[in-house]
Amino acid sequence: MPNFKELAERSHLMARLKIEEEKYNNLLTRFNTLSKATSDAIWDLDIKSGYMVWNKGIVGIFGHRDIAPTREWWLSHIHPEDLDLVLNEFEQLFKNHKNRTKTEYRFRCADGTYKSVLDRSFTLFDEEEKPVRIIGSIQDITERVNYVNAMQEQNVRLREISWIQSHEVRAPLARIMGLVKLLDATAETHPDVKELVGHLSGSAAELDNVISNILKRTS
Template structure:
């Protein structure tokens, strides 16, 4: 009884999102006020929405991730914790990325997990930074590809035409044709360089 009171007190005053979940009934037992304040729900609303492991709050695409983590808790109860990231619906209708850490808090008479301690951390800024880095990496990959492939064709054409001009001279019968080809190659090269610059400075 004292341990339960202590846990409830810690949950209430915790500056991070701490929850105790009844695995058998798949619902919340205890919750800190911070988590409800962050998501915008009242305490009563949050407890109601906790039924079936917060199914109504977890983004449908992320639900399998959550269920897999809880299944891992059952299959590997001695593992210190299970960690995953999901999107959770705030009261204002916006999904927020949370990193969840699950740890077995108590077991039943069969040594099976009975209650789980769930600690949630807002990682919205981290996810946004990761997405921005991925966009920059994709941009660099595209620029690298264009430098390695698209630029080589026009440059090779120009070098080949210059060699022909040097060999035949401008008085040869093919001088005008060579100059036209050279002009087209330079225009193509300029277009590729312009495209690369657009990708390089595009935010």
């Protein structure tokens, strides 16, 4: 006959199992609702068996129709350069017993091209704090990523153009300023030259400041 301690442990275990079952059912309901209400690609992975299912978003976004219901199929379509990042993200999630995570990576389409995606996932743990199930939602963010990359490339080109132009202008400017110093040495005996040197020196200094400000804004 079980003693009081065993009964208490059993009761505690049953309570934990009930909580996890409720989480599972809520998660299942959420998965079914999301699958019907969103155009995102929703996936559901059983960690122990590796069985993985998708909603219709996998067809709409990536064009995949012939899908193997396995974790390996999903991993094999992640860009090779991003795979370690994704695996490490989930490894840290399991290690730290975190429920939620989001990861950006590239996923291969049916036509062989890649799309940039944001993958948000929720992990369900059992009573021993071991991960048993993950549900994820993949959103296509290709346009956003391409826009950001294009802006970064444009900024690089602008900095290069500004650098080249400023140095092309600085070369003759340096010669002008050198000439100003030379004229300034003889300007004391020539009032007209002294006035001209003053205007020329001011214009050169102003141009030098303009170039410096351009370089600061583009650096």
